[in-house]
Amino acid sequence: MKVTQEKLPASQIGLEIEITPEMSQKAYEQVIQKFTRSANIPGFRKGKVPRQVLIQRFGSVQIKATALEELIDETLKQAIEQEKIDALGNFQLRSSFDDLVSQFVPGSALTFSASVDVQPDVALAHYTDFQLQAEEVKPDAEQVDKVLQQYQEQTATLIPVEGRAAQLGDTTVVDYKGVLLSDDPEAEPEPFPGGEAEDFQVELAEGKFIEGFIDGIVGMTPSETKDISVPFPDEYAQETLAGRAARFTITLKEIKEKELPALDDDFAKEISEFETLAELRSSLETRYNEEAEAKTTANKEQAILDELLKHIAVDLPETLIERELSYLLNQTAMQLQNQGIDVKRLFNQDTIGMLKERSRPEAIDRIKRTLALGEVAKRESVKVEPEEISARVTELLAELGDREIDPERLQAVVAEDLLKEKIVGWLIERSTIELVPEGTLAKPDEAEETLDAATVETDGTDTNTVDVTASVVEPTAEAEAATEAEASKGSASDTPAIADAEGEPEPVETAEAEKPKKTRKPSKAKAESTDSE
Structure with a gap:
């Protein structure tokens, strides 16, 4: 032949x-x-x-x-x-x-x-002596105090109040009944589903509910009944209510105020695993310092990766691009499914094509970063020793406990991560990176685009090269705690009439609501992902 x-x-x-x-x-x-x-x-x-x-x-x-x-x-x-x-x-x-x-x-x-x-030929013209800038993230000096105050708020005791009117910061118990108003003065007010409730507990805090509802309760006294006229926002999640004028008849039944616990050692023991408030403060300070340092390091790494893209010339085959696009969409679908979204309804022939088109530039950049870093590793003989891989695998297996893990896949993921760390570290050592204040480089719209891209940029790209540019977006313990707390309050359908402008009650808890612990284990999300890949 x-x-x-x-x-x-x-x-x-x-x-x-x-x-x-x-x-x-x-x-x-x-x-x-x-x-x-x-x-x-x-x-x-x-x-x-x-x-x-x-x-x-x-x-x-x-x-x-x-x-x-x-x-x-x-x-x-x-x-x-x-x-x-x-x-x-x-x-x-x-x-x-x-x-x-x-x-x-x-x-x-x-x-x-x-x-x-x-496999494409890679031409990398330059990869050392870069002169770059990266944003330095510094911990908020007041962050520890803010978090401790949040813990106080969450563990506060509600004390009934008599002899005064309701004020911001109070928690009230009300009965309310809402009706929709028409532009026709002769038309009867129209009740709507979910527009009434009894013994409903409302925290009087700005931004909690539709504009005007909280302000209407402020100043009321127990047993007082009052009509409050408020419009539903034009962007309200429930289309049948969006932009409609409404009137709520509200009866104030009880006023409670928060009694905050003292910031002392007993408080520290109650909300954490620490014996003293000083230990708790020290742990939080260490944690936020480490987080700020990690973000600064990530910014330096991103600056290096972005600069590499400017110096690589490569003619990418469509096969690699399609593989990357399919992988990114699969990861997005998995993340949405984990959030309870029906991906079968969301992903159809039309939306898949649109999503692929929108994701194409990011897919191409990911492949180019992979190839550029791989080229650096090849030219400079950067490699990971088997002992390093074994040590990291042993550490992860100890953290994962009895979970079923594909050992070969785990080894591959660890090898990729360690190689990326080594290559990027090698590049940083041979470049000059000026640290500038946070917010100096990224515009607000650029930051949003970066966040959107991050939600689908995970590792595992099958390009016949080592994927050394992947980043994992994983739920933090804080986010999980906030999600659980939000779920415990009930769904938006419980109180549609007085939800916030987006149509859902806003969470009281924040991402800082996690109970502080003496030891915080490193993230295991990447290793655990080996079960499903």
Whole structure:
């Protein structure tokens, strides 16, 4: 079999393959035998149908097309193996299949053209002595006090109050009944589902509910009944209520105020595993200092990765881009599913195409970063020793306990992470990175785009190269605590009439609501992901 290679754009290799007469005859005869064994023609026993009858029944074009499909597939595999081509994905037929069918004569030679994607050549012009800027994240000096105050609020005791009116900061118990108003003065007010409740507990805090509701309660005294006119916001989540004027008849039944616990050692013991308030403060300070330092390090790494993209020249094959896009969409779907969203309804033929188009620039950048870092590792002989991988794997397995983990996948993930750390660290050491105040470089809209991209940028890209640019977006213990606390308050449908502008009650708890612990284990989300990948 004669094979001629040709280098094509987009990291493709063109192949011109000449099929020998013997191969074409053999392929045709094999197809005839298959048709003979499977054909069910009246008047003939299975496997005993004469050749001419088969050709008349199925048509010579169909039989030749079937033989040609198998022949092309088989000869391409042989050509790739014969020429020692490291192909990515499936081949693309460059010759017209219909023309090949018309030219195909069993026992005669036939030439066709195809192409295969191959690993791209990487040209990295420059990767050392970068002069860059990165934002330095510093811990908020008041953050510890804010968190302790939040803990106080969450563990406060509600004390009934008499002899005064309701004021901001109080918690009140009310009965309310709401009706929708019409522009027609003669029209009757219209009740609506969820528009009334009894013994409903309302914290008088700004921004908790639709604008005007809290202000209407402030100043009321127990047993007082009052009408409050408030409009539902135009962007309200429930479309039937959005933009409608409403009137609520409210009866104030009880006023309570918060009695905050003292900030002392007993308080520290109650909300944490620490014996003294000083230990708790020290732990929180250490934690926020480490978080700020980690964010600064991440900013430096991102600056290096962004700069590398400016110096790499590579012609990416479509196979790699499609793989990356599919992976990103799969990760997005998994994350949405974990949030309880029906991804089958969200992901259809139209939305998948749109999402792929929107994600394409990010997918291309991810692949380029991977290839650039891999090129640096190759040129500078940056590698990870087996002992380092074993040590990290042992550490993760101890944290994961009895969970089922694919050990081979875990080893691969750890190797990728450690290699990325080493390469990026090598680059940082050989560059000058000026730290500038937080907020100096990123504009608000750019920050939002970065956050959106981060939600789908996870590791595991199958590009036949080590994925050293992946970052994992994982739920923190704080976020989980806040989610549980939010769930415990009931769904938005419990109080649709006085929800906030988005149509759902806002969480009282914050991301800082996690109970402080003496030891905080490193994140295991990446290692645990080996179960599902």
